[in-house]
Amino acid sequence: MRYFDARIIENRALGNGYFVLRLGGCESLAGSRPGQFMMLRGDWGRDPLLPRPMSLLSVAPEGRADLLARAVGQGTRLLESALPGTRVSILGPLGNGFPEPTQATLDLLVAGGVGMPPLFMQAEHAAHRGLIDRCEMIYGGRTARDLVLLAEMRGLGLAPCLATEDGSVGRRGRVTAALEARIEHHRAATPDRRLRIMACGPREMLWAVARIAEPHAIECYLSVEEQMACGIGVCLGCAMPARSRPFRYACSDGPVFLASDLVIPPAPGQVAGGAP
Amino acid sequence: MRYFDARIIENRALGNGYFVLRLGGCESLAGSRPGQFMMLRGDWGRDPLLPRPMSLLSVAPEGRADLLARAVGQGTRLLESALPGTRVSILGPLGNGFPEPTQATLDLLVAGGVGMPPLFMQAEHAAHRGLIDRCEMIYGGRTARDLVLLAEMRGLGLAPCLATEDGSVGRRGRVTAALEARIEHHRAATPDRRLRIMACGPREMLWAVARIAEPHAIECYLSVEEQMACGIGVCLGCAMPARSRPFRYACSDGPVFLASDLVIPPAPGQVAGGAP
Amino acid sequence: MTPAPAMPASGNGGPSLAIRCGGIDFHNPVLTASGTFGYGKEFAGLLPLASLGGLVTKGISPNPRFGNPAPRICETAAGMLNSIGLENVGLEGFAAEKLPFLRTCGTKVLVNFFGTTFDEYVECGQRLGQLEGVDGLEMNVSCPNIKAGGIEFGRDPRVLGELVRACRNVIAKPLWVKLTPNTSDIVLLARACAENGADAVSVINTIGGMAIDAHTRRPRLATVFGGLSGPAIKPVALRMVYQIHRAGLGIPICGIGGIQSGIDAVEFFLAGASTVQVGTQNFIDPASSERVVREVEDFCRANGVTDLREIVGGLVV
Amino acid sequence: MTPAPAMPASGNGGPSLAIRCGGIDFHNPVLTASGTFGYGKEFAGLLPLASLGGLVTKGISPNPRFGNPAPRICETAAGMLNSIGLENVGLEGFAAEKLPFLRTCGTKVLVNFFGTTFDEYVECGQRLGQLEGVDGLEMNVSCPNIKAGGIEFGRDPRVLGELVRACRNVIAKPLWVKLTPNTSDIVLLARACAENGADAVSVINTIGGMAIDAHTRRPRLATVFGGLSGPAIKPVALRMVYQIHRAGLGIPICGIGGIQSGIDAVEFFLAGASTVQVGTQNFIDPASSERVVREVEDFCRANGVTDLREIVGGLVV
Ligand SMILES: Cc1cc2nc3c(=O)[nH]c(=O)nc-3n(C[C@H](O)[C@H](O)[C@H](O)COP(=O)(O)OP(=O)(O)OC[C@H]3O[C@@H](n4cnc5c(N)ncnc54)[C@H](O)[C@@H]3O)c2cc1C
Numbered sequence A, B: 001m002r003y004f005d006a007r008i009i010e011n012r013a014l015g016n017g018y019f020v021l022r023l024g025g026c027e028s029l030a031g032s033r034p035g036q037f038m039m040l041r042g043d044w045g046r047d048p049l050l051p052r053p054m055s056l057l058s059v060a061p062e063g064r065a066d067l068l069a070r071a072v073g074q075g076t077r078l079l080e081s082a083l084p085g086t087r088v089s090i091l092g093p094l095g096n097g098f099p100e101p102t103q104a105t106l107d108l109l110v111a112g113g114v115g116m117p118p119l120f121m122q123a124e125h126a127a128h129r130g131l132i133d134r135c136e137m138i139y140g141g142r143t144a145r146d147l148v149l150l151a152e153m154r155g156l157g158l159a160p161c162l163a164t165e166d167g168s169v170g171r172r173g174r175v176t177a178a179l180e181a182r183i184e185h186h187r188a189a190t191p192d193r194r195l196r197i198m199a200c201g202p203r204e205m206l207w208a209v210a211r212i213a214e215p216h217a218i219e220c221y222l223s224v225e226e227q228m229a230c231g232i233g234v235c236l237g238c239a240m241p242a243r244s245r246p247f248r249y250a251c252s253d254g255p256v257f258l259a260s261d262l263v264i265p266p267a268p269g270q271v272a273g274g275a276p
Numbered sequence C, D: 001m002t003p004a005p006a007m008p009a010s011g012n013g014g015p016s017l018a019i020r021c022g023g024i025d026f027h028n029p030v031l032t033a034s035g036t037f038g039y040g041k042e043f044a045g046l047l048p049l050a051s052l053g054g055l056v057t058k059g060i061s062p063n064p065r066f067g068n069p070a071p072r073i074c075e076t077a078a079g080m081l082n083s084i085g086l087e088n089v090g091l092e093g094f095a096a097e098k099l100p101f102l103r104t105c106g107t108k109v110l111v112n113f114f115g116t117t118f119d120e121y122v123e124c125g126q127r128l129g130q131l132e133g134v135d136g137l138e139m140n141v142s143c144p145n146i147k148a149g150g151i152e153f154g155r156d157p158r159v160l161g162e163l164v165r166a167c168r169n170v171i172a173k174p175l176w177v178k179l180t181p182n183t184s185d186i187v188l189l190a191r192a193c194a195e196n197g198a199d200a201v202s203v204i205n206t207i208g209g210m211a212i213d214a215h216t217r218r219p220r221l222a223t224v225f226g227g228l229s230g231p232a233i234k235p236v237a238l239r240m241v242y243q244i245h246r247a248g249l250g251i252p253i254c255g256i257g258g259i260q261s262g263i264d265a266v267e268f269f270l271a272g273a274s275t276v277q278v279g280t281q282n283f284i285d286p287a288s289s290e291r292v293v294r295e296v297e298d299f300c301r302a303n304g305v306t307d308l309r310e311i312v313g314g315l316v317v
């Protein structure tokens, strides 16, 4: 973990507010694991004040690092309009990351919206180790315009299973429905295969994924998003209700958690209770 | 006076932190008088919070308006790096301005550093009315690099009398010494000529100019700079101790004042007292 | 270029923004704050005054005051300090020079007032309350009490209560009291107002602050201390509005502090304010108060709120 | 990559930044604030801890605490709100897990502590004061007094004075008291500390605030209220430091609130602080506290200050 200055080398707009920032000077991020993140801040005065957590999308030799973001608020809007050459400060790599891909497992990478980057990086990592056929990308968004970098995914050797809420591309509906279908498929086709789930996306999606994984007893990893100030476990701002302890910290214990260690709220409409 | 959006058409760096911003969409500033100013704010969030007062350097047909600024703090640094196309909001024209040039007078335009714009505009205005020979520019700065737009001044038909503290160009010393020399010259050469002084620059310079004008009984106009919030006389923030009333307001009663209406502090080293 | 006054929103079948607060019926809940909107006329060319729910004048005292030495303002992080010193044209000057315009401006007019002694407050309030064209009074109690060693009238709940009572007794018009946030318990202050007959509380005035120029080693304000306003103080203002609302005193609240947008205003409504005032933002964007009205309306429309009153105090906790 | 600890500035013939404050000799006046610097170790790879004058730990209570429900933080204009809820490892956990590292970290260590009852304060302070490696204690009195209806201990000067006295009686080490700004008179609080034997006051803790998400209609913090910190509060902090300094109580002041740079720190020195703490800025730039030290030194050099003590309280009014 280092605190350093980087420069934007390229800012590639993907439409619908999505953009990929390519950063130079990120030698310190070289060994990062998929799922790790950084705290990033532009040179933009005191508004906004705090750095923003951003997942890594990809790290490459010679200090290049990519991230994917969507302009939703003040910080991401400033990044969206940042020009090549702009200086940003970075603290990273932070957090734990996803488990390694293995020969023995099939990893279902479940990506929701702008939560996709860590799963992309996990797939890239698998590809580098010749294990791309041990993972499957299940990627959902509101519309076709929320599904980005599909060519790059195919370039890795993935055939992403897509879902959109409006049906404009892929399966119509939520990514969790697609996940259920894929689980059923694998359970039927290769019942002995050890499935794992790795997911990142909106909170409700993560809870839904956990609720799907549980009855199947599938090992399920969730990368969570919390409000963060420090990114390194000192402000105690990013507390997550957990089972092994009252709280765990998204930045230093996570952002990737075993779903079984988190307190998963009951599905909307269901009454709480039972669970410890 | 209007509140409107303008766009930066051109941002011309002049070295040493000085730059000229050319703005488009400023039709409402067309009739502005030299010495008037605007409250200007970029689209930069809440840091800095308040708009910045900026004098007009020149207004041209088709809604063009120029200003000259120097990057000294947060706001001016942001303007210095603003790209063509950037939106700014403007409230103006504000304040009163200098008196009209006349055939019967010779106006000594005393400019100190980045206080030069209103005097440039006054000269431009005189030139448009064929009265450029009724004004004389006396322009001082720390070094040669603080004297800008000299070619443009000559283009108006001025032969600016320059002064630098380090002697790197023009007379060595303060602009006020140059002013005294010019007054002596005119008093000797054309004793009947009705002189007027119009000055803008750092506060200490303005007080020194007033102290020079007073014993000569020369009509003396000072354009003052005060901290401003509203620019239109409502916050009462820009109070200037005055003689006719306890306070006058730099934004709405000024920024141009007759020196005789302001409370001019005694010269440094001199003891206060005597003056009302 | 003065646009036609905006119609009350309900005229278009849109959400109703009309609201009663502190004895006054407003056609919308957005007012402008004392000291940041002059005497109204200064803004007449910049926005249609009739589009506002109301405006609050600069604070008026019985006699004209010239205010503090300069510099009087400086900028801070997301805020500003001022030490204007309650400069104003005085009661007679206000009645003669400012009120005639205000009578015709098409929006509700609240006159902010103060005194430096108990009697001045009462005298000023009584006289202002008799003037035609004044819809209500807002008492600024952040003024130092000269007889009590310069402590603000509004800091001690007992003194405040007595002052409110004395003014109430001579003022028939709606009487609002503007509270100081420089307190350890805002609810005690609000209670003193409610129990002594105030019609509403305006929450908050500026927070005491100070700034220093490290290079000259001098304070940035000639008076050393000043009042902090702007977005920086919004969290404190919201907290105090909600504390008062939650205490259930039954007194309506006008929320003030760092409001820049309609969303900011909605936050104050949810916390329990039934009207709001836009202050420092008038300096940043002189037409912002009208925009705030529009944005509140947009919020209501987008969120299925047909009547503003549905969201007042509607915080989900 | 841990750089070698910075030499005390005077070693280079530069200005002397060494200063005594509240019974402790610091080699420079820049500390890090409680709750923003963990237990020190978390920052060890990011800056040389020995370059700091000192550090203040997260607040310690007799027993471990788990803190408040999430969300616990949110951003505001030039500031942030937190409602961490005084989560900490507890006294024994601190002594066993955190202190061994701190003993070797090369800077002064102050331990921030609190209790939820009078007795807990005394017990915790006494025990911490006996631990080797603890250079001083900072008492956080912004904690709700459970027996007194949840009012903070530090709001009532009388209660505060008694608490300080009781702790003083059992603590031999330097005892600092961290004041709450949620008061109508900070000088009364400082006086209560001075008169009851505190060695210094730390000024200020966070200001009570609140934020609302207009769209969900919910408070942004699970606990509704939180503490405001960051540049937004600097004017309030400076004002309080100067008020205490001007009151001439003879108690040293550690200035806290919104410090981002050496210039900010100098402003606090001029107002009367002899040390400062960097808080929220540690989140924005984790190496900033070391930079603040350097910038203070640069300021002194550029302004002919040969000894920091020349500017403490040096405001020209
Ligand atoms: C570990 C971690 C990794 C992250 N990785 C990425 C990443 O790779 N790419 C990325 O774009 N974001 C990522 N985020 C989220 C990112 O930090 C937030 O989107 C960012 O804080 C928004 O900042 P802002 O300043 O633009 O918006 P703010 O001004 O902070 O918020 C503006 C509004 O947008 C809402 N908002 C905030 N975040 C989102 C969101 N994600 N979607 C919709 N609305 C939102 C807020 O509630 C608020 O109302 C990550 C967060 C965490 C904790």
Ligand SMILES: Cc1cc2nc3c(=O)[nH]c(=O)nc-3n(C[C@H](O)[C@H](O)[C@H](O)COP(=O)(O)OP(=O)(O)OC[C@H]3O[C@@H](n4cnc5c(N)ncnc54)[C@H](O)[C@@H]3O)c2cc1C
Pocket (backbone or CB within 6 Å): B037, B048, B052, B053, B054, B055, B056, B067, B068, B069, B070, B071, B072, B073, B074, B075, B076, B077, B114, B117, B224, B225, B226, B227, B228, B255
């Ligand atoms: C009527 C009027 C007309 C003006 N016209 C012009 C103009 O045409 N061009 C122009 O450049 N400026 C002009 N100014 C001054 C301009 O408004 C200030 O320079 C500006 O406010 C500085 O803003 P900032 O945000 O860059 O600095 P801030 O962040 O506000 O200040 C940063 C630091 O710089 C110092 N500082 C501020 N102004 C100056 C200065 N002028 N010189 C040196 N140090 C300074 C401040 O004291 C502070 O310490 C005018 C001011 C007034 C009142």
Ligand SMILES: Cc1cc2nc3c(=O)[nH]c(=O)nc-3n(C[C@H](O)[C@H](O)[C@H](O)COP(=O)(O)O)c2cc1C
Pocket (backbone or CB within 6 Å): B235, B236, C033, C034, C035, C036, C058, C059, C082, C084, C086, C112, C140, C178, C204, C205, C206, C228, C229, C230, C231, C233, C256, C257, C258, C259, C277, C278, C279, C280, C281
């Ligand atoms: C320059 C200035 C002058 C003010 N004058 C007064 C006043 O005369 N009377 C008063 O009650 N409040 C006065 N205020 C306080 C504002 O009305 C308002 O309560 C405060 O600024 C907080 O709101 P804001 O953050 O939106 O500005 C003044 C504020 C400013 C900035």
Ligand SMILES: Cc1cc2nc3c(=O)[nH]c(=O)nc-3n(C[C@H](O)[C@H](O)[C@H](O)COP(=O)(O)O)c2cc1C
Pocket (backbone or CB within 6 Å): A235, A236, D033, D034, D035, D036, D058, D059, D082, D084, D086, D112, D140, D178, D204, D205, D206, D228, D229, D230, D231, D233, D256, D257, D258, D259, D277, D278, D279, D280, D281
């Ligand atoms: C996340 C967070 C946690 C804090 N925890 C404590 C604490 O445990 N004890 C304490 O006395 N102050 C605590 N504080 C207050 C700070 O020490 C400091 O007084 C305050 O943040 C103001 O300084 P700043 O503006 O530089 O942050 C905390 C502040 C923050 C932001």
Ligand code: FES
Pocket (backbone or CB within 6 Å): A227, A228, A229, A230, A231, A232, A233, A234, A235, A236, A237, A238, A239, A249, A250, A251, A252
């Ligand atoms: S973000 Fe500070 S502890 Fe996680």
Ligand code: FES
Pocket (backbone or CB within 6 Å): B227, B228, B229, B230, B231, B232, B233, B234, B235, B236, B237, B238, B239, B249, B250, B251, B252
């Ligand atoms: S700047 Fe507001 S009155 Fe002059």
